[in-house]
Amino acid sequence: MSALERASAARQGLSSQLAARARAGRLGMLPMLGALVVIWVVLGAVDPAFLSAENLVNLTLQSVPVGVIALGVVLVLLVGQIDLSVGSVSGLAAAVVAVGTVDLGWPVALAILVALAVGVAVGFGYGMLSARLGVPSFVFTLGGLLFLAGVQTRVLGPAGSINLPFESWLVRTVQQGFLPSAVAWALVTGVVLVTGALRFADRSRRVRADLPAPSVGRVLASTGLLALVLAGTVAYLGTGRGVGWSVVLFVALVVAVDVLLRRTRWGRSVRAVGSDRRAARLGGIAVTRTVVSCFVACSTLAALGGVLAAGRLAAANQGTGGADTYLTAIAAAVIGGTSMFGGRGSAWSALVGVLVLQSIANGLTLLDLDLATQSMVTGTVLVVAIVIDTILRRRRET
Numbered sequence: 001m002s003a004l005e006r007a008s009a010a011r012q013g014l015s016s017q018l019a020a021r022a023r024a025g026r027l028g029m030l031p032m033l034g035a036l037v038v039i040w041v042v043l044g045a046v047d048p049a050f051l052s053a054e055n056l057v058n059l060t061l062q063s064v065p066v067g068v069i070a071l072g073v074v075l076v077l078l079v080g081q082i083d084l085s086v087g088s089v090s091g092l093a094a095a096v097v098a099v100g101t102v103d104l105g106w107p108v109a110l111a112i113l114v115a116l117a118v119g120v121a122v123g124f125g126y127g128m129l130s131a132r133l134g135v136p137s138f139v140f141t142l143g144g145l146l147f148l149a150g151v152q153t154r155v156l157g158p159a160g161s162i163n164l165p166f167e168s169w170l171v172r173t174v175q176q177g178f179l180p181s182a183v184a185w186a187l188v189t190g191v192v193l194v195t196g197a198l199r200f201a202d203r204s205r206r207v208r209a210d211l212p213a214p215s216v217g218r219v220l221a222s223t224g225l226l227a228l229v230l231a232g233t234v235a236y237l238g239t240g241r242g243v244g245w246s247v248v249l250f251v252a253l254v255v256a257v258d259v260l261l262r263r264t265r266w267g268r269s270v271r272a273v274g275s276d277r278r279a280a281r282l283g284g285i286a287v288t289r290t291v292v293s294c295f296v297a298c299s300t301l302a303a304l305g306g307v308l309a310a311g312r313l314a315a316a317n318q319g320t321g322g323a324d325t326y327l328t329a330i331a332a333a334v335i336g337g338t339s340m341f342g343g344r345g346s347a348w349s350a351l352v353g354v355l356v357l358q359s360i361a362n363g364l365t366l367l368d369l370d371l372a373t374q375s376m377v378t379g380t381v382l383v384v385a386i387v388i389d390t391i392l393r394r395r396r397e398t
Contacts, residue, residue, distance in 0.1 A: 031388065032337055032352050039356065043363035050363050053240030059355075059362050060237070064174075064246045065090070065309040066325065067354035070332035071253060072301030074350050075294040077333055078261075079274045080342025081130060081137040083298050086329055088148035089122055090306030091321025095155040097170070097307050098162040098316035108170050112307055119303025120296055122148070127292030145326070153318055161317035164310060174311030177245035184243050188230045196223040246308055250351075253301070257347035270294060274342030302329075331378065332357050335385040356381065 044051040069086050076083050093115035100111030122144065129135045156162060164171050179187070199219045206213035214222075237243050261267035269290045272280040281287045310316045336353025338345030357378060364374045 032335060032356060032385075036352065036356050036359065039359050039363070043359065043366075047363070047366050050366055053236055053238075055362070055366070057237055057240045057242070057244070059358055060247045061244050061312065062362065063354045063358045064244075064250045065305045065312060066328050066332060066358070067250050067305075067350055068253060068308060069302045069305035069325065069329040070336070070350040070354050071250075071257060071347060072298035072305075073329050073333040074336075074338045074345050074347060075257070075270070075301075076137070076298045077274075077338045077340060078270050078342060078345050079291050079294045080277065081291065081295070082141065082330070082340075083126065083137065083295065083302075084141040084326055084330075085122070085144035085148055086298065086302035086305075087321040087325030087327075088145045088152065089119055089299050089302040089321070090309060090325060091316075091318075092148050092152040092155065093118060093303035093306035094310035094316035094320045095152045095162075097310050098164055099155055099157075101164065101168065101170075102162050103157075108168055112170070115307055116300055116303050119300040123296035123299030124292060126299065127288075127295035130295065131288040131291040152321070156316065156318060161315060164314045164316070166314055168311075168314075170307070170311040171314045174244075174246045174308055175314065178242040179245065179248065181238055181242070184234045184238065187248070188227070188234055191230060192223065192227040195226055196220075199223060246312070249308075254347045254351050261347060266290070266293070271343050274344075276343075305329075328354075328357055328378075331382045331385075335381060340386065 040051065049055055069090055073083060073086060096115040096118060097108075097111045100106040100114060101108050106114075126137070126140060126144065129140045130137050153160070166172070166175075196219070199214075199222065203213045203216075203219055234243060261270060269280070269285045272283065272285055273287055273290050277287055280290075306321055309320060313320075332353030333345070333349055334340055334353070335356055336346075336349030336351070338349040338353075360377055360381065361374055364377065
């Protein structure tokens with residue numbers, strides 16, 4: 001068989017695999033990745049400023065706080081729960097950091113730790129209410145949204161707004177912290193090498209266990225594609241201000257959660273509980289511990305998102321973590337491919353989903369469209385994503 005024939009056969013095989021996955025409703029994030037590309041192409045054609053390096057740098061920085069919160073939402077959705085109070089948790093955490101550093105004179109690191117501890121405490125309480133008492137998460141997190149918003153107002157005091165000093169390392173890092181070019185390229189090289197080594201090691205284990213394994217060419221192609229995407233991103237953003245440290249933190253958190261979900265017993269427990277809680281319990285999985293851990297992780301990440309938001313804006317006020325925050329975070333998780341029915345989703349859903357939403361908001365702002373139009377477009381995208389999720393779920397069940 002000639003090289004041309006082999007390439008044609010490979011393309012046909014890939015097309016058949018994609019068609020089979022589409023019929024089974026297992027395309028994952030591919031539809032949203034395609035939608036993201038279309039959004040960028042359309043917005044770039046309408047207003048070339050959208051695809052400028054400087055605007056994309058702004059887009060990545062804007063995505064980080066909500067993206068971190070959405071990452072926590074992914075975890076609670078995976079166990080079949082929901083947290084409506086993530087915006088209030090993030091706002092309270094921002095208020096704690098601002099009051100602690102400005103009014104009480106705490107070191108920034110101590111204020112951040114206290115803010116994260118608040119998130120841990122809230123998540124633990126939620127987890128116990130859900131797992132031990134069986135209270136619907138929609139009910140107690142809605143109550144938590146209102147309660148924590150009130151606590152946030154009390155913490156901020158009569159002024160209702162506190163500005164963080166620009167010389168604070170939190171503000172400098174989140175607002176103005178960018179990777180030096182050499183560090184960025186070293187990081188890209190390291191990520192590609194480690195990813196390639198892990199993929200080849202995984203392939204070797206599957207071959208030794210006589211399990212289906214990807215070909216060497218497929219592993220090389222996927223690793224090469226990763227290298228191309230990372231190198232292109234770093235090179236293009238480098239023509240502007242570069243890659244922010246907060247962006248690196250967000251991506252690192254996504255990678256860490258992805259590894260935990262795919263390669264640990266805890267991750268398998270999370271998916272099992274979300275797919276069928278009763279079957280998971282009968283299978284010996286610690287359902288209570290798994291649910292509590294997901295609520296704790298969600299609230300802690302929400303608190304971290306609030307800390308990053310305070311650092312980016314150099315301020316905390318009563319509007320920090322407002323209603324649009326939790327709506328955007330939940331929408332990002334769902335739009336990115338996480339099922340609202342539990343058991344299906346990925347840490348990368350948070351990254352893809354928040355990029356879709358922030359791209360729409362950023363592009364519509366550049367086009368000078370009002371907030372009402374932005375809300376209508378975002379709502380439409382969310383409804384479409386939920387409809388697709390429902391259709392795919394029914395296909396998998398048939």
